[in-house]
Amino acid sequence: MAKEKYDIVIVGSGLGGLACAYILGKFAYKVCVLEKHFKTGGNLQTFNRKGCKFDTGMHYVGSLGEGEVLHKFFNYLDLLGKVDARRLDEDAFDVINIAGREYNYAMGYEKFTQSLLRDFPDEEIAILAYADKIRTLGEGSDIFNLREVDLMDTSNMSYYGQSTSDFIASLTENFELRSVLAALNPLYGGGEHTTPLYVHALVNHFFITSAWRLTEGGDQISDALVDSIQGMGGKVFTKAEVVKFHFEGKLMSAVETQNGDLFEAKHFISNMHPSITMDLVPDEKIRKSYKSRLTNLKNTISAFSVYIVLKKNHIPYLNKNYYYYKTNNVWGVDNYDKGDWPQGLMLYFAADKNNPEYAESLTIITYMKYEEVKKWEGTKIECRGEEYLAFKSEKEREVMACVSEVFPDIIDAIDASYTSSPLSFKDYTGTKEGSMYGIVRDCNNPIESYLPSRTKISNLLLTGQSVNLHGITGVLCGALLTCGQLIDINAILQEINSCYPEEYTI
Structure with missing residues (x-):
């Protein structure tokens, strides 16, 4: 020994x-x-397939x-x-498609508010109030701005106990705008009645400030x-x-x-x-x-992912990320029944190094509950059996049917595809139940979940x-x-x- x-x-x-x-x-x-x-x-x-590198979890970064x-x-x-990092499209680093209509998240607070005002010209007060609060919370945190810290300071604790959805609802009665403002909740495994405002504010602030793809x-x-x-x-x-x-x-x-x-x-x-x-x-x-x-402690939900190697020069590279919601309820994607899954997707494109106008690969992520794969949790990677492979194949088919609703050309552009489930995430990253973001932060129990x-x-x-x-x-x-x-x-x-x-x- x-x-x-x-x-x-x-x-x-x-x-x-x-x-x-x-x-x-x-x-x-x-x-x-x-x-x-x-x-x-x-x-x-990361992992490599047919010359393309795919990320496990770090798809883009902010600030x-x-x-x-x-x-x-x-x-x-x-x-x-x-x-190596590439700045995403400043006019639309994230595109949000809610029930068929697209909205842009632009970089920088001035561009961000102006972009939203083009879609919601009658909601100026709400949009400006939202941006002001997010920026105030983002810039007000000492530790997140690398300023001198007083570890005994509890001045921001009130935002641990305030829900994101309640805050957004207090700004406007426009349900469409509420959905757009909450649309990046998959970046923190958001829950309509649980996610604290400070989580939403910090995550959105980092990306609105600037958003980048780690190209390698x-x-x-x-x-x-x-x-x-x-x-x-x-x-x-x-x-x-x-x-x-x-x-x-x-x-x-x-x-x-x-x-x-x-x-x-x-x-x-x-x-x-x-x-x-x-x-x-x-x-x-x-x-x-x-x-x-x-x-x-309760854990955030896990994910099912499809990794696609694209045929050369078939799909133009999008220097932005794409979020798709089938319905206008952006908070309900995790509360699915097996018959109506998936309710939403996150899509991340990677540029071809030799011809950067085109995408060489695509990663598609959607929520998946761990209970769907729990029956195989005692198995090992690459040794989970035919039933598991059939399960993943069917889930991939359902994901691609959903993708085709917004990107119909993707199917014919696939050179090869691979999938991962909550079990893959659990076994490769060591996280409990394949949780995407660790424990749930709950505004109803801020002390217990801190x-x-x-x-x-x-x-x-x-x-x-x-x-x-x-x-x-x-x-x-x-x-x-x-x-x-x-x-x-x-x-x-x-x-x-x-x-x-x-x-x-x-």
């Missing part, structure tokens, strides 16, 4: 785990990252323009120049971070599934991997889902009520999409909060800001 000792052991190599490792490495901690999969990255992973929050993060994390995939980020972590003396191990937490008294002392290796440390950070983390904590080491709460990075075990911290907020910026800010339990968080923020070149802020 091999034994290694570190300052920090991080379990899981998703963005949160890698960002924590990078930050702590910069502050001279001896860090080790353990990943059960053969690839690092979690939702940053990557010069002077914006993600650009500052990329500078600090030494990602600038290592991650999300694994550019994880690969670069791993190189940097190792360059600072840190260790990153793949095929190293943690199966046991060891304790000395009330503190964790080591983690044990599947092959029996022990990794000792002073502190531990789990980038696993909080429920999976709690499964490794012996009952006698933690209060039953606390463990039960984390174990039973998950801090510190646990009831004093040397075990949490990070990842269930802490703070999901998405690239949410997870990076969550990593700051996690590291802020070990280092003065404002010292980290000072480093991020002091190393940012002045020419980007002019």
Whole structure:
């Protein structure tokens, strides 16, 4: 049994785990990252089919323009120049099709409001009030703008308890406009009666500020971070599934991997889902009520995806994303019956590198409940049986029938297609029940559904999409909060800001 000792052991190599490792490495901690999969990255992973690269979860990002929050993060994390990104169409980075009518989400608040006013000329007061509130909340958060943080400040907590749908409904009685303003809710697994306003506001703010496609995939980020972590003396191990937490008294002392290796440390950070983390904590080491709460947190819905390699020079490249809703109820897509699925789709195009006017591939995503695939959850990847393959084939047919309603030329342009289910997402990313965005944030129970990075075990911290907020910026800010339990968080923020070149802020 091999034994290694570190300052920090991080379990899981998703963005949160890698960002924590990078930050702590910069502050001279001896860090080790353990990943059960053969690839690092979690939702940053990609895969290749017939020369086309497909993303697992990072389809586009927001606020990557010069002077914006993600650009500052990329500078600090030494990602600038290592991650290829393309700015999406400023006049329509997202196109929303609701029951056959299209609306554009334009980039920048002035363009955003003017675009909506063209479709809703009588709703100026509501549109301007909406944009003002989203911008105020987005720019008002200290951590999401990398400003000095008071960890005891609770001034924004009221927005945790306010529902997105109630806020939008308070602005206008126009149901069509309400639907358009709520149409990006698949980016956070939105629930009409549960999603807090702060989740909606932050996600929409990041994309309205600027929206970008990672042209070479999300694994550019994880690969670069791993190189940097190792360059600072840190260790990153793949095929190293943690199966046991060891304790000395009330503190964790080591983690044990599947092959029996022990990794000792002073502190531990789990980038696993909080429920999976709690499964490794012996009952006698933690209060039953606390463990039960984390174990039973409700998860966001999962997804079924179709990945299409397109025939050369058949489908023009769209430098935008496309959201399609069959009906005008944009909140109801997750509450489907098997006979009326899918109710909505998200479509992401990738440009042909040799002929960028055309698309080389297309990713289509729609909600799917985990219960639909639960019967196969004990099976392994590529070994789930004929019944499962038939299930996926039928679901692909239903998705493509829905796609044909808005893009009738796609079917004849398919060179090859592949699918993934909630089981694929669960097994490749390690998320509970294939959850797209971790735990549900519930405005009706804001305290119960808010998950801090510190646990009831004093040397075990949490990070990842269930802490703070999901998405690239949410997870990076969550990593700051996690590291802020070990280092003065404002010292980290000072480093991020002091190393940012002045020419980007002019």
